[in-house]
Every structure is written in structure tokens, then in C-alpha cells.
Amino acid sequence: MTYVAGRTLPLRVEIVRQFKRRRTMVMFGLLLALPWILVIAFKVGPQSNNPQGNSLRISDLATAGGLNFAAFALSVSASFLLVVAVALFCGDTVASEANWSSLRYLLAAPVPRDRLLRQKLIVALGYSAAAVISLPLMALAAGTLAFGWSDIQVPGTGETIPALDVLPRFGIVIGYALVSQLVVAALAFLLSTVTDSPLGAVGGAVGLWIVSTILQAVEALGTLREFLPTFWNTAWLDALAPELDFGGMAKGASISVTYAAILIAVAFRRFRRKDVVS
Amino acid sequence: MLVVALVVLGVSVWLLWPSAPGVRRAEQRITVVDGPKDDQRVEIDTTFFAPEGGGRVPAVLLAHGFGGSKDSVRAEALRLARDGYAVLTWSARGFGRSTGQITLNSPDYDVKDVKQLIDWLARRPEVLLDAQGDPRVGMVGGSYGGAIALMTAAHDARVDAIVPQITWHDLADALFPDAAGQGPETGVFKRGWAGFFFGRGGVVQNGLQAFSARPGRPLSPEEARCGRFLPEICDVYQTIGATGRATPEAVALLRRSSPVSVQGRIKAPTLLIQGQRDSLFTLAQADANARAVAGPVRVMWFDGGHDGGNGEADWLYEQSKAWLDRWLRREEPAAAEAFTITRDGGRDPGTRQRIRLHPSARAYPGLAGTATTAVPLSGPEQNIVNPPGGAPASISTLPGVGAALSQGNVSLSLDMPGQTAVFESAPLSRPLQLTGSPAVRLRVSGSGEVTLFAKLYDVADSMQPPNLPSGLVAPLRVRIPEGAGSAEVAVTLPAVDHLFAVGHRLRLAVTTTDMGYATPDEPATYRVALASPAMSVPTVAALTAGPAGIAWWTWAMPLAAVAVAALLLATGRVRPRRTPASPLVPVPRRTPGAAGGDAGEAPHPLVITGLTKAYRNGEKAVDDLSFHVEQGQVLGLLGPNGAGKTTTMRMMMGLIHPDAGEISIFGEPVTPGAPVLSRLGCFVEGPGFLPHLSGRDNLELYWAATGRPAEESHMDEALEIAALGTAVERPVRTYSQGMRQRLAIAQAMLGLPDLLVLDEPTNGLDPPQIREMREVLKRYARDGRTVIVSSHLLAEVEQTCSHVVVMHRGRLVSQGPVSRLLASSDGPSSNGHGPRLEDVFLDLIGEQR
The missing domain is CATH 3.40.50.300 (P-loop containing nucleotide triphosphate hydrolases)
Incomplete structure (x- = not known):
């Protein structure tokens, strides 16, 4: 018997299975093109007559240099575009197999259910991480080519941090962006194991995300809002402040990991007991 | 399903939320006897609010501001009563429907009135007593009401805690400030505010309602002259208002109504809440009060004041209540902070609304800060003129109206050309958080008595008008000795909390006029130069430090979640079914009788x-x-x-x-x-x-x-x-x-x-x-x-x-x-x-x- 459960559905195979899909290509194309679209928008739009900028908003500082531009690109995409990308990769992964009926053949191959979910989750998270990382990196490249390499100017106070000092912090920013998207990933993944409709899983995750964003605008909820998964989404801005403050990011990461752990556990538990009838 | 669960939760919370406890309200006129000889009978119009339900509770005397009445504080009284305090509000003598005349919280009049109100409280069955005739009582009030709290606490040891807000320490100094530090006798008359203040003592009005009030019956000449003021006070104001000079009698009279006259006698725990946007009673007044109080003191600088409304009333109420809870109910406080300040905290991540931060320090540092930063200023000696008649005048803030116009950080300031000497720093290379009163030394050349106004601007760039933090200005009077030609003066700039961002410059402007103050009519020319190039900027490092440590749930929640997740997975394992085969249907084997899986005998597919x-x-x-x-x-x-x-x-x-x-x-x-x-x-x-x-x-x-x-x-x-x-x-x-x-x-x-x-x-x-x-x-x-x-x-x-x-x-x-x-x-x-x-x-x- 040459069958070994631990060798089924190798990551390489799952990566190839997902990579050749059109939605993967389109999503990465969009994420990699967005920085260039923004560069063109800044170049075409009327130039500010005051290079220092009257107000020190992140959008006013976007053209100050590559690092500023990357921070800006991340700030405009983190709230929605990256959410959709992550929800797509994680929400589509199991539901689309069910939709194609290929899920039952994988399970009868047999790929053990826990292993199937694990491999699919790893690959989906990998694609999500690649999406989250590729956007700021491309923005950094595009911004550096378009606006030059210079020290970062901090939004708010306008202080300047040397570029080399800020590079590790940029790593923190990307790392936090990854962690904060973990909730979306886990939620989409759970929905993916529940429904046979990929659109339902992706849309459901994005929809719940939007509900959370709406709820957090209700100030009457007070500190309860801090426990909404979206509340700390912009906490990575603290990493670009002159005084590096991990407080908000720690809370955000804590919330994110908490939700993600439970949602993923529920996904595995449900899928184990599920009757696959698709 | 989740939505349904949330809706059910919401509705049940709505239904089960405890409704606010009821409050009983009783209005009565209390007759008190006051005056220097204790011979004047005055009827005080009061309302007593007591929480429903039995038991004796601590009492709070809730005082109103100048021009108000007991009705001005009704909402806060109800709130305190719902929170379990017996609250007595009253219209001070000369206000509302109380009789008597306005005495500016004189110990001979208003203080005696309040002592008798405390006597009245001691007889109420709802009020908790410390001893016979000594109720457990606190006093809360703003401005005029804050001063009566301080004065009463000094004269009546039965007061157990006070929360004076946006009030004065020395009324003479508040109306005749001198940033050169020579006292109110030579101070510059704060004409705008004084006029507004005394004007409101005539016919009772509240703020801008004065403009829309319907005319009542015609006033008699005496009423028109003094309104409801005590004639002595009225006479003093007539004098100082006309001359712009504080006579020794005026200073003495104003100080009798000020905590400066009772230094060290206030033993009650005191929470001093002062506004950062207040050109009438500046932060320096609260600073002086903090030093005058002998009991425990906490100082708060909030976002508001006489110039800037009050956008954080709830926060102030909570802090006041916490102070009362601590000292009247003897509840242990969550944190013992001596100094708390309101700062702009950027925008809320969820709502994008402006939020306020409240950094605290364990000790009140005073206006000199815990450290100082020397900021070099530069600028040549400059000629400035005092225009004849003092017009046109520069503008820093508009007393009484500024509150309505300058919501937020809009700066109204305007300096007249030719009247202003300017000294600037280089653009800052790092942010500078000023907390307190900066100090600078000037040399003024000219002759006689020179009236100047010093302001510290935050200059961003040439595109934006410079920002005068809080619209505050430091008036000063310099006397140049005969024949000397010039004099050096140490100037204490207004106390503010302000963040100068990187790239911004500090600009010291010295002008000869200000619309809010009385300035000399005689035209004159002065020369102003920096006596020392460095301006000393106080900072308080303890306030910038963020909250120490990270909330416990930050660690506990993910760990708990991982544990829950592990539990979910461990209990959710599907075990292989091991139900024994039905006895009615024996498992067939290829060879009957060979029940075991013998070697060579393959089981059925x-x-x-x-x-x-x-x-x-x-x-x-x-x-x-x-x-x-x-x-x-x-x-x-x-x-x-x-x-x-x-x-x-x-x-x-x-x-x-x-x-x-x-x-x-x-x-x-x-x-x-x-x-x-x-x-x-x-x-x-x-x-x-x-x-x-x-x-x-x-x-x-x-x-x-x-x-x-x-x-x-x-x-x-x-x-x-x-x-x-x-x-x-x-x-x-x-x-x-x-x-x-x-x-x-x-x-x-x-x-x-x-x-x-x-x-x-x-x-x-x-x-x-x-x-x-x-x-x-x-x-x-x-x-x-x-x-x-x-x-x-x-x-x-x-x-x-x-x-x-x-x-x-x-x-x-x-x-x-x-x-x-x-x-x-x-x-x-x-x-x-x-x-x-x-x-x-x-x-x-x-x-x-």
C-alpha cells in the first residue's frame, strides 16, 4: 500500500490548483496595478503649490517619497480592497471545490478532512499574505520610482524619520496588516466550509465586515466597539508615528487572533461532522 | 441567526435596563440672616432634590454661575440626585428670585447665606450627618459658583469636599493682570470681560440671550446704574471702569471676595477644574488656588472655559462625581491622579470623530512644568507705536462672544501693523509640547509707563494664519525709570497646553493694544528687544507617557481563544464507528467457518x-x-x-x-x-x-x-x-x-x-x-x-x-x-x-x- 495520509494534497499541488484560476490572476493584477494607477492619478492631478503641505494628512504627504506613498497606498486599500482580496482567497477555497463537485473526489481519494482543510487554509492564507504584502511592496517600488527615495514624513506632526530607521517599522506595518486581516480570512474560511456557493462565502465575509464597520461608528456602544474585529484596523498608523506605540496594534492583534482561532476551530469542527452532499 | 440573536439581546437589554431612580423635588424659600452685623434678612430661593427611597445620603450644594440662577444647574442637580446625592440648588443673593444684592461672594453676605443653607441641610431627614448639625456635604459650582465653594470651604469646616470650576483665585488679579508680576495695582484692566461681567449683574441674562431679551419695565436711575449690585461694589466698579486703574480700595474689596484672602484655610479636598480656553479666569488662577488649598488637591485642565464652551460636560461630571464619591462616600478611587489634562487625541478609529485624551500625572507640576526647554528666539529691536486713543486695537479674543464664535481651535487673533514687534524661533526639528507658562525677558525702551501685550503664536508656514493658542494674551506694564531710557522685564506668558509640530516656529509678538483691555490713550513710541534670546518653555514629561502596560485582556483573550479552539477541536473528533455487526446478518466470508481474517484469505471487497x-x-x-x-x-x-x-x-x-x-x-x-x-x-x-x-x-x-x-x-x-x-x-x-x-x-x-x-x-x-x-x-x-x-x-x-x-x-x-x-x-x-x-x-x- 503506497497510500500515506500525510502525503495527500501536498501544498504544491494546491498552490497550482488555485494559481491557474482567473480570479487569482485578476486579483493580483489589480493589487499590483493599483500603485501605478495611484501614481498616475497623483501625476495627472493638479499639483499642490506647497510641497510642505498645509495639513499633514496622509494623503497630502503621499507624494513626499516612496515610503510615504506606500503608507498612503496601504491606508486606502487596507479598509476594503485587501479585505475583499483576503475574503476571496479564503472564502472561495473550499466552497468552489464543493461547487465544482471536485470536493467529494478529493475526500474519497482519500484526503482526510482535517488535512484537506489544513492544506487549503495554509494555501489560502499564503495567497492572502502574498496579496497583502505585494500591494505595499509594489507601492514602495512605484512610489520610489515616481517620487524618489526619501525619509518618511509622519502624518499629523510632519516629523521626519530617516528612511533606514523606518524600513523595519514598515515591516511591522505589513505584519500588522497581515494579522489584522486574519479575522476576515478565518470568517471567510468558516463560511466557505458551510456553503457550497463561493460567492456566498466571500460576500458573507465582506458583508459581516461591513456590518462591523458600521457598528463601530456607533459611539453609543462605548468600549464595546474595541472588541469589534474592524476597530483596530488603522492601528498600524501608530508604527509610523515618531513614538512607536504598540498599544493599539497589540489590542488589534489580540482581537484578530482571538476571533480567528475560534472561527477556524469552528470551521474544522463543522467540516469533520459535515455530510458532504455537494 | 446571529442577527436575530443580536436583536433579541438588544431588546432584552432595552427592557431589562434599570430605569433611572426617581427624584423628589421640593422648592422652598429659606430665610437667612447676613451682613457684616448679621442684621439683613434675605430670602434665598432654593430647590432640594433627593433620591427616592429611604436612608440618609451625602448632600451636595450646587452653585450657579454669574448671571444664572438655581434653574441654570437643574439638569446637573437631577443627575447628581439620580446618582444618590441629596442636592440643594439655590439662587445666590441678588440673582434669580432670591432677594438681596450681589456681593461677589463676600464672606459677610454670600458665605453667611451658604452656611445657613448647610444648617438647613443638617435638619433634613434625607441628609447623612457627620455629627449633630454637621451634614456630610460637598460643594460644586462653576465660575461665580466655584468661588463660593472655595470661600465657604474656607469659612465652614463642615464642607467635606469641593469641586470649584473655571473660577478665580484673586478677582483683582483676574481683572487687572500683569504678566510682569507687579500685582493688580499696576495691572492692565481687562475691560472687555469686566464690562461683560458687571453688566450681567444688572438684569439677569444668560450669555447670548441678552441680545434677544424682550425689554421689561423701565429701570430707575439707581437700578440702571448698579442693577442688583451692592452699592459699594457698584461704586468701586464705576471708578475702575472709568479710569482703568485698580485703586487700593478696589483691590481690597475684590480680594475680600477671593480665595487669595483665605489662603491655607481651605481644608476640604478640592478638585480644581479650569478651562484651557479661558481668558477671564486663566489657568494661572487655578494654579494659585491649588497652592492656596491646604487639603488634598487635584487639578484638571479641560477643553473649554469662559471662551470656549464645554464639549466634555459628561467627562467633567464623571470626574466631579468621582471626587464626591471618594470624599463624601469614602469610596476608594480607581486612580489617584493629581493632574489631568485634556488633549486632542486625533480621530477615533471607528467614527473618525475628534477624540480627547486625558493624560494624567501623579503630581501637579504647577505652571513651570517638570522641565523646561530653551527655545532661542531671534529678531532685532523693533519700534512700535501706541496709537492715539488705543485704536485700532489688536484682537486676541472677544470676551463673552468668543465662546459662541470660536468653537474649536479657530483663532480670531489679529495684530495691527506698526504696533507689533515680532521675535521668532527657527523651525522646530522635533515636536514641542508646551504645558505651563513660558517665560521670556524683554528690554523695553521709551519713557514712562508702557503697556504691552505679549502673545506666543504657533506659526505653521506662510500659507496659514498664525495660531494663537487658546486666544490668550499676557498684558504687562513696564515702568521705565526716569532717565534710564529702557527697562528689562521678565514676562510670564499665558499658561497653555499646546503642541508645536515639527517645522512650526514659535513667534513671540509684543503689541501695544488689545481690544479686551484698557490701553493708554496717549500716542507713544517704544522700542522692544529681546533681553535674553532664549524663551524658557515648560514641559511635563509625565503627561506624554502613554498608559503603562497593556490591558490584561490583550494577552488573556487570544490565549483563552486558543484554548477554546483546542477544546472545540478535541471534542469534535469523529470516532470510527464500531457498532457490532447485526447478529441477524452474519458477516459472510468467502470460506464459511473461517471467521478470522486468515492469511491468504482476502476479505470481501x-x-x-x-x-x-x-x-x-x-x-x-x-x-x-x-x-x-x-x-x-x-x-x-x-x-x-x-x-x-x-x-x-x-x-x-x-x-x-x-x-x-x-x-x-x-x-x-x-x-x-x-x-x-x-x-x-x-x-x-x-x-x-x-x-x-x-x-x-x-x-x-x-x-x-x-x-x-x-x-x-x-x-x-x-x-x-x-x-x-x-x-x-x-x-x-x-x-x-x-x-x-x-x-x-x-x-x-x-x-x-x-x-x-x-x-x-x-x-x-x-x-x-x-x-x-x-x-x-x-x-x-x-x-x-x-x-x-x-x-x-x-x-x-x-x-x-x-x-x-x-x-x-x-x-x-x-x-x-x-x-x-x-x-x-x-x-x-x-x-x-x-x-x-x-x-x-x-x-x-x-x-x-
Whole structure:
């Protein structure tokens, strides 16, 4: 018997299975093109007559240099575009197999259910991480080519941090962006194991995300809002402040990991007991 | 479901939330006796609020501001009463419907009144007593009401805690400030505020309502002159208002009504709340009060004041209540902070609204800060003029109106050209958080007495008007000695909390006029220069430090979540079913009697025992199904739609969990993902391919997913069976139904499994392909493998299969070799041919022909 459960559905195979899909290509194309679209928008739009900028908003500082531009690109995409990308990769992964009926053949191959979910989750998270990382990196490249390499100017106070000092912090920013998207990933993944409709899983995750964003605008909820998964989404801005403050990011990461752990556990538990009838 | 749960939660909270406790309210006029000789009877209009329910509770005297009455503080009184305090509000003498005249909180009048109000409280059955005639009482009030709290606490030891807000320490100094520090006698008259202040003592008005008030009855000359002021006070104001100079009598009178006259006598714990936007009673007044109070003191600088409204009333209420709770109810405070300040905290991450931060320090640092930063200023000596008549005047803030106009940080300031000397710093290389009063030394050249106004601007760039933090200005009077020609003066700039951002410059402007102040009418020219280039800027580092540590839940929550997740996974394991085989149906073995799995005796490819699966509605899809398949058989699974064929096959594949019974393949029980499934090839309910990949890629990736070596796949043989030709390189989404069907059967045959299960394999195939498929299956079984085929085409089963299992409504109806099934039929049928499976089948399931 040459069958070994631990060798089924190798990551390489799952990566190839997902990579050749059109939605993967389109999503990465969009994420990699967005920085260039923004560069063109800044170049075409009327130039500010005051290079220092009257107000020190992140959008006013976007053209100050590559690092500023990357921070800006991340700030405009983190709230929605990256959410959709992550929800797509994680929400589509199991539901689309069910939709194609290929899920039952994988399970009868047999790929053990826990292993199937694990491999699919790893690959989906990998694609999500690649999406989250590729956007700021491309923005950094595009911004550096378009606006030059210079020290970062901090939004708010306008202080300047040397570029080399800020590079590790940029790593923190990307790392936090990854962690904060973990909730979306886990939620989409759970929905993916529940429904046979990929659109339902992706849309459901994005929809719940939007509900959370709406709820957090209700100030009457007070500190309860801090426990909404979206509340700390912009906490990575603290990493670009002159005084590096991990407080908000720690809370955000804590919330994110908490939700993600439970949602993923529920996904595995449900899928184990599920009757696959698709 | 989640939404429903949230709605249910919301509604139940709405219904079950405790409604605010009721408050009893009683209005009464209390007659008090006051005056220097204790001979004046005054009726004080009061309202007493007590929480409903029995028991004695601490009392709070809630005082109103200048120009107000007991009705101005009604809302706060109700709130305090709901929070469990007995609250007495009153209109101070000379205000509202109380009789008497305005005495500016004189110890001879107002203070005596309040002492008698405390006597009155001591007799109330609702009020908690410390001793006979000594109620547990605190005092809360703003501005005029804050001063009476301080004055009463100094004169009556029964007061247990006070919360004076936006009030004065020295009324003379507040109205005649001098940033050169020589006292009110030479101070610059704060004409705008003084006029506004005394003007409101006439006819009671509140703020801007004064503009819209309807005219009442005509006033008598005396009323028009003094309104409700005590004549002595009125006379003093007439003098100082006309001359702009504080006479010694005026200073003495104003100080009698000020905490400066009772320094060290205030023993009650004091929470001083002062506004950062307050050009009437500046932060320096609160600073002086903090030093004058002998008891415990806490100082707060909030976002507001006489110039800037109050955007954080709730926060102030909470802090005031916490102070009262601590000292009247003796509750332990959450944190013992001595100094708290309101700062702009950027925007709320959720709402994008401005939020306020409240950094605190354990000690009140005063206005000199805990450290100072020397900021070099530069600028030549400059000539400035005092215009004749003091007009046009520069503007810093508009007393009384500024509150309405300058909501937020809009700066109204305007410096007149020719009247202003300017000294600037270089652009800051790092942010500078000023907290307190900066100090600078100037040299003024000219002659006689020089009136100047010093302001510290925050200059961003040439595009924006410079920002005068809080609109505050420091007036100063410099006396240049005869013959000296110039004098040096140390200037204390207004106390503010302001962040100068990087790239901004600090600009010291020295002007000769200000609209809010009385300035000399005589034209004059002065020269102003920096006596020392460095301005000393106080900072308080303790305030910038963020909250220490990270909230406990930041660590605890993810750990708890991981634990919960582990629990969910550990308890959710599906154990292989080990139900013993039904005793009625002995597990058949190839050799009867050999019960054990003897070496050389291969177990049956498929044994199904007592298999049962019910739908959610309880209807059984498969009901106690038992049969077995022997090696080399081609078994036909026959039954009408809904007989449970597909459900049985899904259970064979481990896709569906049976409710009861057991399936074993080659002696191994089938569970989801059981390794023995690797010996099973299957095609159930249609093909399942990734549409974007080619047929070949699909098969190759499927085989790779099984984790078995590529050489075991027999890919070429499978592709031959699929017979797709060059189409095998095209994406599957371009395939016809028949092509997908053949590819799916080829996929099932990958690796030449020992047991092949095919569900309706000939669906969508054309007749030549059907015949081909029939041969493939027979050949497959001849090689010692086993094939199970379900079909609704009876002829198909008849021609392909050696054995048949007939199912109907989830139950086994018949099983055995096809030949025996046909032989068991009752004789030849009516049409003269031999028995046909169709007839037998219809017989079996009880349908009428």
C-alpha cells in the first residue's frame, strides 16, 4: 500500500490548483496595478503649490517619497480592497471545490478532512499574505520610482524619520496588516466550509465586515466597539508615528487572533461532522 | 441567526435596563440672616432634590454661575440626585428670585447665606450627618459658583469636599493682570470681560440671550446704574471702569471676595477644574488656588472655559462625581491622579470623530512644568507705536462672544501693523509640547509707563494664519525709570497646553493694544528687544507617557481563544464507528467457518451491514441495508429514483456519516478519510473537475493529491479509456457532458483501484461508447477487481453485471446473480420471451405492470 495520509494534497499541488484560476490572476493584477494607477492619478492631478503641505494628512504627504506613498497606498486599500482580496482567497477555497463537485473526489481519494482543510487554509492564507504584502511592496517600488527615495514624513506632526530607521517599522506595518486581516480570512474560511456557493462565502465575509464597520461608528456602544474585529484596523498608523506605540496594534492583534482561532476551530469542527452532499 | 440573536439581546437589554431612580423635588424659600452685623434678612430661593427611597445620603450644594440662577444647574442637580446625592440648588443673593444684592461672594453676605443653607441641610431627614448639625456635604459650582465653594470651604469646616470650576483665585488679579508680576495695582484692566461681567449683574441674562431679551419695565436711575449690585461694589466698579486703574480700595474689596484672602484655610479636598480656553479666569488662577488649598488637591485642565464652551460636560461630571464619591462616600478611587489634562487625541478609529485624551500625572507640576526647554528666539529691536486713543486695537479674543464664535481651535487673533514687534524661533526639528507658562525677558525702551501685550503664536508656514493658542494674551506694564531710557522685564506668558509640530516656529509678538483691555490713550513710541534670546518653555514629561502596560485582556483573550479552539477541536473528533455487526446478518466470508481474517484469505471487497441513514425530516434514505460483494463480481445496484443508491455510494466513500450500521471495504471499516478508501475508485453523481484546468492537468493534479507515486497512476490507460484525443489538453469547461463523463470514469480508474464504484456511468454516452464502456467494465473485473455499477437502465445491468442488488425505498429487495434472479421469476412472461430483468424488477418492487 503506497497510500500515506500525510502525503495527500501536498501544498504544491494546491498552490497550482488555485494559481491557474482567473480570479487569482485578476486579483493580483489589480493589487499590483493599483500603485501605478495611484501614481498616475497623483501625476495627472493638479499639483499642490506647497510641497510642505498645509495639513499633514496622509494623503497630502503621499507624494513626499516612496515610503510615504506606500503608507498612503496601504491606508486606502487596507479598509476594503485587501479585505475583499483576503475574503476571496479564503472564502472561495473550499466552497468552489464543493461547487465544482471536485470536493467529494478529493475526500474519497482519500484526503482526510482535517488535512484537506489544513492544506487549503495554509494555501489560502499564503495567497492572502502574498496579496497583502505585494500591494505595499509594489507601492514602495512605484512610489520610489515616481517620487524618489526619501525619509518618511509622519502624518499629523510632519516629523521626519530617516528612511533606514523606518524600513523595519514598515515591516511591522505589513505584519500588522497581515494579522489584522486574519479575522476576515478565518470568517471567510468558516463560511466557505458551510456553503457550497463561493460567492456566498466571500460576500458573507465582506458583508459581516461591513456590518462591523458600521457598528463601530456607533459611539453609543462605548468600549464595546474595541472588541469589534474592524476597530483596530488603522492601528498600524501608530508604527509610523515618531513614538512607536504598540498599544493599539497589540489590542488589534489580540482581537484578530482571538476571533480567528475560534472561527477556524469552528470551521474544522463543522467540516469533520459535515455530510458532504455537494 | 446571529442577527436575530443580536436583536433579541438588544431588546432584552432595552427592557431589562434599570430605569433611572426617581427624584423628589421640593422648592422652598429659606430665610437667612447676613451682613457684616448679621442684621439683613434675605430670602434665598432654593430647590432640594433627593433620591427616592429611604436612608440618609451625602448632600451636595450646587452653585450657579454669574448671571444664572438655581434653574441654570437643574439638569446637573437631577443627575447628581439620580446618582444618590441629596442636592440643594439655590439662587445666590441678588440673582434669580432670591432677594438681596450681589456681593461677589463676600464672606459677610454670600458665605453667611451658604452656611445657613448647610444648617438647613443638617435638619433634613434625607441628609447623612457627620455629627449633630454637621451634614456630610460637598460643594460644586462653576465660575461665580466655584468661588463660593472655595470661600465657604474656607469659612465652614463642615464642607467635606469641593469641586470649584473655571473660577478665580484673586478677582483683582483676574481683572487687572500683569504678566510682569507687579500685582493688580499696576495691572492692565481687562475691560472687555469686566464690562461683560458687571453688566450681567444688572438684569439677569444668560450669555447670548441678552441680545434677544424682550425689554421689561423701565429701570430707575439707581437700578440702571448698579442693577442688583451692592452699592459699594457698584461704586468701586464705576471708578475702575472709568479710569482703568485698580485703586487700593478696589483691590481690597475684590480680594475680600477671593480665595487669595483665605489662603491655607481651605481644608476640604478640592478638585480644581479650569478651562484651557479661558481668558477671564486663566489657568494661572487655578494654579494659585491649588497652592492656596491646604487639603488634598487635584487639578484638571479641560477643553473649554469662559471662551470656549464645554464639549466634555459628561467627562467633567464623571470626574466631579468621582471626587464626591471618594470624599463624601469614602469610596476608594480607581486612580489617584493629581493632574489631568485634556488633549486632542486625533480621530477615533471607528467614527473618525475628534477624540480627547486625558493624560494624567501623579503630581501637579504647577505652571513651570517638570522641565523646561530653551527655545532661542531671534529678531532685532523693533519700534512700535501706541496709537492715539488705543485704536485700532489688536484682537486676541472677544470676551463673552468668543465662546459662541470660536468653537474649536479657530483663532480670531489679529495684530495691527506698526504696533507689533515680532521675535521668532527657527523651525522646530522635533515636536514641542508646551504645558505651563513660558517665560521670556524683554528690554523695553521709551519713557514712562508702557503697556504691552505679549502673545506666543504657533506659526505653521506662510500659507496659514498664525495660531494663537487658546486666544490668550499676557498684558504687562513696564515702568521705565526716569532717565534710564529702557527697562528689562521678565514676562510670564499665558499658561497653555499646546503642541508645536515639527517645522512650526514659535513667534513671540509684543503689541501695544488689545481690544479686551484698557490701553493708554496717549500716542507713544517704544522700542522692544529681546533681553535674553532664549524663551524658557515648560514641559511635563509625565503627561506624554502613554498608559503603562497593556490591558490584561490583550494577552488573556487570544490565549483563552486558543484554548477554546483546542477544546472545540478535541471534542469534535469523529470516532470510527464500531457498532457490532447485526447478529441477524452474519458477516459472510468467502470460506464459511473461517471467521478470522486468515492469511491468504482476502476479505470481501465490500460488506454493508445494517446500514441506515435518515434525512433531516426523519424519512429514511437507507434503511437497514445489508449486502456484500465478492471479488471479481460486476455488481449492479438497481433501484428506482430515490431508492437510496447514491446515498449508499456516498457512505461508501466516507462523505456521509451513517446513522447506524457499518460499511467495510476489504475488511476495513469506512470512515471519512479512511486509508482503505485509496483502494476505491469512484464516480458518483456526475464529474467534478476544476473547469479552468485541462483534462490532463485535472487527472495529474488529482493523482498528485492522493499523494501516491506517479508511476502507480496508470495515467495512459486511464486517458485511453477517456478517449478524449487532443481535447485532453483543453480546459475542462469547454468539454461536452459525455467528455466530462468519460474523463470522470478515467479519473475513477486512476491507479487501477481494487474496487470501482460507478454511478450511472453510461449517462450521456452515445451507443458505441456505451458498448465500449461495457467491455471496459467486464475486462476490469476479469483482472480480479470488483466493479459496482448503479444504473436505472435495466438492460444495461442485465448485459454488464454478473450480480445484482435491488433496492427500493432504502431497503434491500433482492440480491444474487443476475441469472438466478431471472430464473426465480414465475415462468415465461406473457409476451413469450424469457423472463426479463425489467419484469422481475417491477415484480420485486411491487409495481403493477
